[in-house]
Amino acid sequence: MAEVKLFGFWASPFSRRVELALKLKGISYEYIEEDLSNKSPSVLKYNPIHKKVPILVHKEKPLAESLVILEYLDETWKSNPILPQDPYERATARFWRKFIDEMLLPTATRANRSTGKEQEQAKEEVHQQLKILEDELKGKEFFSGQRIGYLDIVANILFWFEYPEEVTVGKVLTPEKFPIIYEWIQKLKKVDVVNECRVQKEKYQDFIKSISVVKP
Amino acid sequence: MAEVKLFGFWASPFSRRVELALKLKGISYEYIEEDLSNKSPSVLKYNPIHKKVPILVHKEKPLAESLVILEYLDETWKSNPILPQDPYERATARFWRKFIDEMLLPTATRANRSTGKEQEQAKEEVHQQLKILEDELKGKEFFSGQRIGYLDIVANILFWFEYPEEVTVGKVLTPEKFPIIYEWIQKLKKVDVVNECRVQKEKYQDFIKSISVVKP
Numbered sequence: 001m002a003e004v005k006l007f008g009f010w011a012s013p014f015s016r017r018v019e020l021a022l023k024l025k026g027i028s029y030e031y032i033e034e035d036l037s038n039k040s041p042s043v044l045k046y047n048p049i050h051k052k053v054p055i056l057v058h059k060e061k062p063l064a065e066s067l068v069i070l071e072y073l074d075e076t077w078k079s080n081p082i083l084p085q086d087p088y089e090r091a092t093a094r095f096w097r098k099f100i101d102e103m104l105l106p107t108a109t110r111a112n113r114s115t116g117k118e119q120e121q122a123k124e125e126v127h128q129q130l131k132i133l134e135d136e137l138k139g140k141e142f143f144s145g146q147r148i149g150y151l152d153i154v155a156n157i158l159f160w161f162e163y164p165e166e167v168t169v170g171k172v173l174t175p176e177k178f179p180i181i182y183e184w185i186q187k188l189k190k191v192d193v194v195n196e197c198r199v200q201k202e203k204y205q206d207f208i209k210s211i212s213v214v215k216p
Numbered sequence: 217m218a219e220v221k222l223f224g225f226w227a228s229p230f231s232r233r234v235e236l237a238l239k240l241k242g243i244s245y246e247y248i249e250e251d252l253s254n255k256s257p258s259v260l261k262y263n264p265i266h267k268k269v270p271i272l273v274h275k276e277k278p279l280a281e282s283l284v285i286l287e288y289l290d291e292t293w294k295s296n297p298i299l300p301q302d303p304y305e306r307a308t309a310r311f312w313r314k315f316i317d318e319m320l321l322p323t324a325t326r327a328n329r330s331t332g333k334e335q336e337q338a339k340e341e342v343h344q345q346l347k348i349l350e351d352e353l354k355g356k357e358f359f360s361g362q363r364i365g366y367l368d369i370v371a372n373i374l375f376w377f378e379y380p381e382e383v384t385v386g387k388v389l390t391p392e393k394f395p396i397i398y399e400w401i402q403k404l405k406k407v408d409v410v411n412e413c414r415v416q417k418e419k420y421q422d423f424i425k426s427i428s429v430v431k432p
Contacts (some may be wrong), residue, residue: 075303
């Protein structure tokens with residue numbers, strides 16, 4: 001059996017993060033697509049606490065949580081590092097990771113799932129948080145500097161930009177309001193491995209229609 | 217001026233985490249207590265995004281977020297490591313860190329701030345999550361193994377145990393229900409550096425009374 005296995009779900013940005021890191025680092029792996037409506041015994045066995053994907057299994061040892069997996073990959077396979085080597089730069093990347101996953105993501109989820117006044121307020125907060133990210137990206141090629149790295153992988157949730165009709169928060173993320181983030185997405189889309197790990201628009205549209213109640 | 221400065225707030229478990237790590241690692245530092253009702257220009261300058269403490273300033277370079285700071289300290293000062301050296305064990309510690317800060321902490325905050333049925337539900341969730349942590353600690357001296365480490369520092373929010381009258385969630389954390397966590401707290405209280413970084417009960421009681429609206 002493969003030394004590295006990844007249990008994932010195609011539409012999950014968290015699964016896509018791990019796949020992109022594996023590809024960028026050149027680690028060979030076996031991918032197992034999970035049916036989230038009928039989770040396999042492997043998911044329950046390897047991630048009994050959260051029962052969620054992505055799960056990485058390396059030499060039969062399981063790991064859950066995309067951000068935990070990304071750091072594990074970088075510490076275990078030293079070639080093609082995705083995190084900065086300098087401790088202060090690495091800490092700064094972790095600071096922004098927290099901003100994206102613990103500030104922007106919950107706010108955006110609230111904007112997607114609420115209605116009326118609550119939704120308007122959440123959209124305004126998303127707007128302010130994106131403005132902060134736009135400023136952070138100013139003058140850089142990628143979030144991680146001259147080439148794609150850890151923070152670009154983490155920021156893959158910004159591909160919402162691509163689905164303004166499907167995801168409420170996509171309407172906030174217009175090229176006019178956020179030209180730098182928009183430009184960053186265009187650059188990412190030109191990179192082969194990113195495209196291999198990107199959720200394709202048409203497939204996503206069909207998926208969203210099929211689960212219309214559970215908007216991401 | 218000191219090479220390492222820590223801006224903190226005495227009652228913040230996040231500030232206490234950083235102090236404990238500095239002491240465990242033997243790093244000398246200058247501590248600056250912040251008045252959160254009247255934040256100093258330093259807080260606004262060094263942490264413009266969140267305007268919160270703790271903030272570590274090392275050689276004039278600022279860092280915010282307790283978890284980010286803990287990893288930075290361990291990567292910059294190699295002696296007395298607080299994180300495990302093995303990548304898989306380190307990843308496992310990060311998995312539990314996420315569980316504590318992103319699952320248990322928000323649930324406990326909800327239990328503290330809500331009332332009636334919502335509070336009962338949140339308390340039940342806290343109970344379930346603590347059961348998972350209790351199982352994780354079973355058979356170990358500390359969360360980090362034979363000696364205090366990263367995960368014990370992160371789990372310092374469990375000192376709620378000590379304030380059953382002041383913090384709603386403290387009522388859930390009884391020695392009868394969670395004997396292993398309770399025993400762990402008794403062990404921690406015997407360690408000098410932990411005690412130096414612990415919020416003293418009497419002072420905390422007065423503080424909670426003074427801000428009775430904003431229960432932690």
